[in-house]
Structure formats: C-alpha cells, structure tokens
Amino acid sequence: MGALLALIIVALILGLIGYGASARIVRQFERGVVFRFGKVHGPPREPGFVWIAPFVDQMRKVNVQIVTLPIPAQDGITRDNVTVRVDAVVYFRVHDPVEAVVEVQDYEFAVSQVAQTSLRSIIGKSELDDLLSNRETLNQGLELMIDSPAVGWGIEIDRVEIKDVALPETMKRSMSRQAEAERERRSRIITADGELQASHKLAAAASTMSETPAALQLRLLQTIVEVAAEKNSTVVLPFPVELLRFLEHASEKPAAPAASATPPAPPPTPPPTPEVEPATSDVNGVRQLPAPPQPPRP
Template identity: 75%
Template sequence: MEVDLVALGVAAGAACVAYVMAAARVVKQYERGVVFRLGRLRDRVREPGFTMIVPIVDRLHKVNLQIVTMPVPAQEGITRDNVTVRVDAVVYFKVVDAADAIVRVEDYRFAVSQMAQTSLRSIIGKSELDDLLSNREKLNQGLELMIDSPALGWGVSVDRVEIKDVSLPETMKRSMARQAEADRERRARVINADAELQASKKLAEAAHQMSETPAALQLRLLQTVMAVAAEKNSTLVLPIPVELLRFLERGAGPARDEEELHHEPHAVKPPLNTPVTNATAMPAMPDLPMPVVPESPAALSDPAHGGHESLDDERR
C-alpha cells in the first residue's frame, strides 16, 4: 500500500513538473506577450518576466518592442521639374501596441516597408531636384508623416525617416558641373572687376595727390626700382613715364624763371613811339672783278686768241 502511494506521489509530481514545464514562459525585457486562448485574444498583455499559460489551450506570441531599422529599396521616379532620379531611404520604427501589431496586420514589417516605398515615390513626384539635394529635412518630415498616419492603426509608430542617397543620371551630373563651374567663374570675374574698380579709385586719388607734389612721383619710382632690384636681376629696364618729365618740368619751371630774373641785366626799353633801328650796320662788300671763263678748252690753245703768248709771258 505504501509502495503504491509512493508511486502515485511520484507520478503526480512528475505530472506537475511536466505541466509547469509546458506552461512556463519567459518574456524578455524588450518583449511583450500576447496570449490567445482557443483563438480569442486575452485582454491582458503579459509583461516581461516569468509567466504561465494553459498548455494546449493558450498560445503565446512575443512581440519585439525595439526600434527596427528598415532600409527602403531605391525608388526611381521623375521629379516635378522632369528629372529622373533614384532615391533610397531608411525608416526607424517600433511597435507601441503589441496586440494591434499582431491582430490588425498580418506582417507589420512588410506593411511598413511597402508603405515606405510608395510614400517615397510620392515624395519624389511632388518635389523638385533642388529640394531633394538641399532641402532634405523638410522632405524627411513629410515622408515621416505619410508613413506614420496608416502605421498608427497597426500599433506601429515611425520614429524617423531619412533619405540616404539621390542618384542622378550622368548627363545631369555633367550639366550641373558645368553650371557650377560657370557660376564660380562669374563670381570670380565679378570679384576681379570689383577689385579693379577699387584699385582704379585708389590710383586716381594717388595720382591726384602726386600731381600736387611732383617729388612724390620720383620717390615712388625709386621705390619701384628698389623693389625690382631686390630680385637680383642682371638687367634692369627702367621706363620713365612722360608724366614724370612733365611734373619735373613744371616743378623746375618757376625756379628757373626766378633765377633768370636775378642774373639777367635789365634792358632799357625804348619809348612806345620811337622806331627801333639796328645799332650796327653791315659793311658794304667791295666790287670784285668777275673772272673770265673761256667758252671752250680749245680757246686756250688757239693762236688767234693769243693763248701761247699769254702762257709765255707768265713764264717770263
């Protein structure tokens, strides 16, 4: 009898252990347990820790509440300004209601992925290329609202959405590169023109200042010579501007006139009505006989003209 009682107790204990093992469940900290009893949802969601269910009758579904990082495949679309682009993004979401995530949607991950792809295509069609490249913060907020609105009914909350990359065609990249280069060249020309304008104004002021003091121009020329000579050139070509000569002539003109006035004797000016005559007259030149030139060489040797006699007389 005692043996039977011991065997019965052992069997009961083994049955209890088997029941506990079959009914015991452990829910982790980042999970929630949803229990279905004979197909019906239990109102109470099992919290993290150790919990018990009725074996064979109850079924426990664990739902992860961690933030899920889901990449959105690249979507190709045409922007509002007729540019073909490929845009990919990433979605961060988490489950806020474990029961709705199990009951209201078959697979909440797949549903969020499809909703993100369609919303991304819609955003591409409504935006311009410049917004996709430079104003991504606003597009991310709009994309987050488009995904989060239907996802709330599935017990899912979208934390944030980020556009990762915008791929452009090669022809569009070359066009944008040429546009950027032309814009930078335009700005460089404007800056150079502004610098030339400012330099011309300063040079005009300097020229006006040097015109009042000609010696300043000469000093400036000497400074330029010193600056050029510092580079150890073997040959120095020094151009002298015409303005320098003019300035020097203007500076030396008044001094020379004053010196001439001090050293030149005072001339007696004749009266206004007295005629002016030459003080000395040129002497008269005496009348000289004109030499007789024979008409031809033959006349020198002609006896009729006495050519030989005149020669003999001269010899005597």
C-alpha cells in the same frame, strides 16, 4: 504501496509537464500577448517570469525595440522631368503590441510597402533641387505619409531618412558644367570687384601725388629700388619728371609747317610745231598754194 508510488510518480511527471507548459520568460525588450482560446486575454505581459494556463493559453512575444527598415531604391520622375533613383531608411517601433499582432498580419512587411509607395509619391511631387538640398522637409513629409496608416497598427514612426539620390550620367555631366560655369562667374565677379577697388585707390593716390610733386619723386625712387632688387639684371635710368612735363607742354603747341626740300619741277615743254612749206606768190601779189605732186606717167 506500489500503486501509490506509481501514482505519485505520474503526478510529478504531469506536474513537470504542466510547469513547463505554463512557465514563460519575457525579455526586457519584449512584451507578451496572451491568447486564451484564440482571444486576447488581459494586457500584454511585462518582462520577467510569466505564468499562463497550460494547454489553454498561448503567448506571442513582440519586440518593442526600434527597428531599422531599409527601403529599396525606387525609380521615379521628378516634377521637373528628371529620372532619379532614390532609397531611404525607416526607423519605427511598436508602441501597442496588441494592435501590432491583431490589426495587421506582418507589421514589418506592411510598413515596408507603405514606405515604398510613399517614397515614389514624394519623388513625383518634388523637384530635383529639393531632393538634393532640401531633404529635411522631404523627410518630414515622408514620415507623415508613413505614420498615417501605421498609427492604426500600433506602430510609431521614429524618423525617415533619404539615403541616396542616383542621377543619370547625362544629368551629372550637365550639373558639372553648370557648377563650373557658376564658379567661373564668381571668379570673374571677384576679379572685377578687385580691379574696381584698385582703380579707386590708384585714382586717389594719383590725385594726392599730383598735389605734392615731391611725393611723385619719392614714388619714382621707390620703384627704382624695387626694380633694382637682388639678382636682377635690369638697368633702370631715372628720368627727371620736370623734363617730362616740359615735353608734354611743348607737344601741345601747334608745329610749324616744314619747308619742302624737293626742287620745283620744270615747266612742261610745248609740243613741236609742224613745218609748213612757204607759200608762193604771183606777180599780182596773190598768194598761191603749191601744186600737189603729180603721179608719174607710164
């Protein structure tokens, strides 16, 4: 009896050990890949309580949830020769657990490396304006580049998003000046359009008022009322419009030349005539010149 009891106890212990070695629990977001003697045995195990052969089978659990994988920032030069630093994020999931375990050693590391190389390639093929404003197209292109090798690994790329584009400080200042100049241009265009429309309206109003003088007089009275507002020290004196028109017509006639008030200048005085000594005449009536003076003798 003692030997039989010991045999039963040993059998129970071995049964408990075998039960513990063969029983597995697979969670809802996991799939179990069973290897028998190192070879894949059957399809992946579904969630729940799973039995495997003890000491013969090995099971590896694979997470089938969507994995968020950040891509480290990559430095690159765009097609228009601008140095940028771009980072992104990849969302993927395992759709074939067997291929994800058998075809690649570490599928997360493999997806990360492919994403980094693809991101650098996208930077070199794109321009700066595309990286800043046309990210949707770049995201689709980056997703296709990553998805091509990932399909053979049993990986499904859900989507890829470019998170941030870091620019040099000099480029930031240049873009700020460009944006400021663009806003200034728009402001001037809007101001010019407003002045053009206002000039058209004023020309139409002036044409209408010129046909009706009473309207011009009413406009003058309205202007006086607007100027003479409350707490205003400006004094306004109305001036008849008819008098303005009379002065305008009078200014168009040629003005008569005005008489000079300055008296006429006296005639110039002739220069004085030098005095000439009277000539002497001889007896015969011949004119003789006076003799020159003789120098005194010593």
